[in-house]
Structure formats: structure tokens, C-alpha cells
Amino acid sequence: MEEIPVYLFTGFMDSGKTSLILETLFENDFTEEDRGLIIACEDGDVEYDEEKLAGINVKLATIDEEEDFNAKTLEKLNEAYKPQVIFIEYNGTWGMDTLKETELPEGWVVVQSLATADATTFEMYLANMRTMIMEQLFDADVVIFNRCDDDTPREKFRRNVKALNRKAQIVYERKDGTLDEREMEDVPFDTSADFIELSDADYGLWYLDAMDNPKKYDGKTIKFLALVYNPDKMKKGVFVPGRFAMTCCVEDITFIGFKCKYPDSDKIPHKSWIEITAKVKVEFAKEYRGKGPVLYPVEIKPAKKPEDELVYFS
Numbered sequence: 001m002e003e004i005p006v007y008l009f010t011g012f013m014d015s016g017k018t019s020l021i022l023e024t025l026f027e028n029d030f031t032e033e034d035r036g037l038i039i040a041c042e043d044g045d046v047e048y049d050e051e052k053l054a055g056i057n058v059k060l061a062t063i064d065e066e067e068d069f070n071a072k073t074l075e076k077l078n079e080a081y082k083p084q085v086i087f088i089e090y091n092g093t094w095g096m097d098t099l100k101e102t103e104l105p106e107g108w109v110v111v112q113s114l115a116t117a118d119a120t121t122f123e124m125y126l127a128n129m130r131t132m133i134m135e136q137l138f139d140a141d142v143v144i145f146n147r148c149d150d151d152t153p154r155e156k157f158r159r160n161v162k163a164l165n166r167k168a169q170i171v172y173e174r175k176d177g178t179l180d181e182r183e184m185e186d187v188p189f190d191t192s193a194d195f196i197e198l199s200d201a202d203y204g205l206w207y208l209d210a211m212d213n214p215k216k217y218d219g220k221t222i223k224f225l226a227l228v229y230n231p232d233k234m235k236k237g238v239f240v241p242g243r244f245a246m247t248c249c250v251e252d253i254t255f256i257g258f259k260c261k262y263p264d265s266d267k268i269p270h271k272s273w274i275e276i277t278a279k280v281k282v283e284f285a286k287e288y289r290g291k292g293p294v295l296y297p298v299e300i301k302p303a304k305k306p307e308d309e310l311v312y313f314s
Contacts (some may be wrong), residue, residue, distance in 0.1 A: 004107045005085050008099075010136045011116035012092035012125060016146045018046040020116055021087050023177075025056060037083035039063060039074075041091040059083075066094040071103040078105040096135045115140035119148045119172075122157060138164055146173040148180055162208050163245075163313035164252075191216055198224040204245050204311040207256045214282045214293045222295070223277040225303055229257055230270045239265040241276050241295070243311045253310065259285050260295040268300065275303040 007024075009017045021038060036058035038048065048060050061077050063069050077083075086108065090099055104110075115137045122145065125133045137143050143161050145152070158170050172180040189202055191209075196217075198206055203224055210217050226241030234240075242257020260278065268274065278295035285292055 002107065003109045004083060005111040006104065006108050007085075007087050008110050008113040009087065009089045009116070010092070010096075010099075010113065010140060012118075012129075012133055012136055013042060014044055015092065015116040015118045016144070017089050017092075017116050018044050018048065019146075020114065020144065021089060022046070022048070024087075025053075025058060034084035035059075035082060036085050036087065037061060037077065037081045038087045038089065039077065040089045041069065041094065042089065066091065066098055069094070069098055069102060071105075074102065074108075075105050078108070092136055093132070096138070100139075112142070113140045114142045114144065115168075116144050116146060117157075119145045119152045119157070123153075126160065134160075134164055137161055137168070140165065140168055142169045142171060144171045144173060147175050148172045149175060154180075159205060159208065159313050162212070163204070166208070166212060193220070195221045196223070198222065200225065200243075200306060200308070200311055203243050204256070204313045207242075207245070207258075208313065210258070210280075210293045214280075214291065217280045217293055218282040220280050221277060221298065222280055223275070225306060226257070226274055226276050227255075227309070228268050228270060228272045228274055229255065230265060230268055232270075234265075237261060237263055237265055239268055241274065241278075244309060245311045245313065256311075258293055258295050259287050260297065262297050262300075273303045273305050275301045 009021060011017050018040075025036070034057070036056070038053070038058060038060050039062075040048065040060060041063045050060050053060055059081050061081065063073060117137065122133075143165070145154070145157055148154070152172070154172055161168055161170060174180055189196055189198070189206075196206075206222075206224075227243055228239060228241055230239035239260050239262060240257040241260055242255055244253055245256050246253050260276075262268070276295070276297055277299040278297045280293050281296060282291055283294045284290065285294055
């Protein structure tokens with residue numbers, strides 16, 4: 001059976017999903033000769049004009065209740081419209097589990113997931129409804145921050161997304177619809193320095209950057225406070241210095257650390273605190289499933305547990 005591409009649009013209410021779909025359809029001639037179907041799950045400020053959609057061979061169907069977003073409903077739409085390309089505008093207040101657990105009709109394949117976020121309200125929503133907001137961005141291939149201006153904290157937004165969704169491409173769109181393509185430094189320290197001393201506030205940001213761009217730190221020396229992961233079952237000569245980090249909420253606390261090669265690793269107690277100074281080398285490691293930053297200690301000192309054992313990504 002021929003595959004039917006599905007483009008999924010997520011994001012909180014009034015974040016610009018409808019506008020993005022319309023822009024994709026009308027400005028990029030997306031559907032061409034294919035029969036298109038938009039499945040809209042919420043009513044936003046921008047409305048669809050069904051007459052105009054008909055002019056480009058696109059139909060509109062709506063699902064008003066979360067309980068109706070199910071395999072049976074989608075199959076009925078498939079039979080009624082026989083679409084060749086599909087756009088799903090998911091409701092920003094519905095649970096993402098509903099979307100993930102719903103079986104799609106045979107042949108439907110999600111080929112791209114895009115999430116929109118209004119830069120003018122993102123921080124407010126993040127402070128008050130963090131879990132709900134981040135769920136909408138968690139699996140997106142592309143996250144689009146629209147309505148940006150010169151005061152938009154782009155680096156902060158990027159770090160918030162990358163903490164949960166490292167694979168996402170992040171796009172910043174100005175209020176006039178043009179793209180902001182400026183290059184940005186993602187970390188608050190000098191990555192050009194040969195020696196970098198990390199504060200607790202820096203560690204989470206460095207972890208993300210080092211895992212995404214390991215070559216940037218190849219040959220550099222890094223110093224930071226770390227909790228030791230070194231259980232008895234670990235291979236001799238290897239331990240993992242790192243920190244517990246909170247990504248989205250308390251339920252999402254996870255340990256983030258780096259492979260560290262050290263001949264006397266068995267002398268460093270598991271779950272002890274150390275101050276480590278280490279050389280970074282980019283090497284293949286099965287733990288990374290490819291090349292990544294491997295630490296070679298220059299100096300290790302016992303250290304006191306910090307007041308706040310957690311690190312963050314902002």
C-alpha cells in the first residue's frame with residue numbers, strides 16, 4: 001500500500017499552528033496535485049477558509065473532543081476523504097498520550113512533526129504550565145518560536161527545548177514573518193578557552209553543548225564539581241562523573257554524566273562528591289553509540305556536597 005504522509009503540528013493554543021499550516025499550503029504549493037486533508041482539533045484566532053482550501057484541493061475536517069481523537073474517527077476520515085497528504089493540527093490542551101497511543105489508519109506515516117511557540121508568552125506559560133507546554137515540544141522535529149523581537153531570549157528558549165528534545169531543529173521567526181538566522185552562543189562561558197571551569201549553573205548547559213558538539217571541546221581541559229557513578233559492576237578503569245538534572249519537572253530528574261577513563265577508578269567511592277579537572281578527548285564509545293567526549297582526569301579532589309544537588313538547563 002502506498003504511504004500517505006502525515007504532517008503533525010503541535011503547540012499550545014494560539015501559538016500559530018493554523019497560520020503555519022496555511023503558510024505551508026498557500027506559499028509553498030505544498031499539495032500540488034495531491035488530495036490534502038487538514039484535521040483541525042481546536043479553534044484559534046486564525047480560521048480556515050474552506051472555499052480557498054478547495055481551490056488547492058484541500059478539505060477540512062474537525063475533531064472537537066479529545067475522546068473523539070481515536071482510531072475509529074481517523075479511519076472514518078480516511079474513508080470519507082481518501083487523502084494523499086494529511087495535516088493534523090493537534091489541540092494544545094489535550095494530552096500527548098492520546099496522540100501517541102492512537103493507531104493511525106493503514107498507510108498513514110508521520111513524516112514530520114512541527115511545534116509552534118509564541119515567543120511573547122512562552123516564558124509565562126513555562127513558569128505556570130511547564131509540563132503541559134514542554135509535552136507539546138518533546139517529540140517535534142522542528143520547534144518554531146514565532147513573534148520574536150530583539151528582546152526575545154533565544155538562547156534560553158533553545159536550552160529549555162534541548163534539555164528535553166536534543167534532536168529538534170529550532171527556528172526563530174520575527175513578527176514580520178522573516179527568519180532570524182543569527183548564530184548564537186549557547187553557553188555562558190568562553191568555549192574558545194583552553195581551560196574552562198564550570199559553575200553548578202554551567203554544568204547542564206555544558207553537558208548539552210558537549211554532547212551535541214563534542215569537537216568544540218576536543219583537547220580542552222574542564223573543571224567541575226561532580227557526583228561519582230562508580231558501582232562495583234562497572235568496568236575497571238572507567239567511572240562516570242556527573243550531576244542529577246531536572247529537565248521538565250521533579251518526576252523528570254535524571255543523571256547526566258560523561259565516560260571517564262581513570263586507572264584508579266576503583267579507589268573513588270560510588271556516590272561520592274569530587275572536584276575533577278580533566279582533559280576532553282573525542283573518541284568512539286559504545287555508551288554514546290558513536291563518538292563523544294571522553295574525560296581523562298588531570299586531578300581529582302574530594303569535595304563537599306553542594307546545597308542544591310540538582311543542576312538545570314537554563
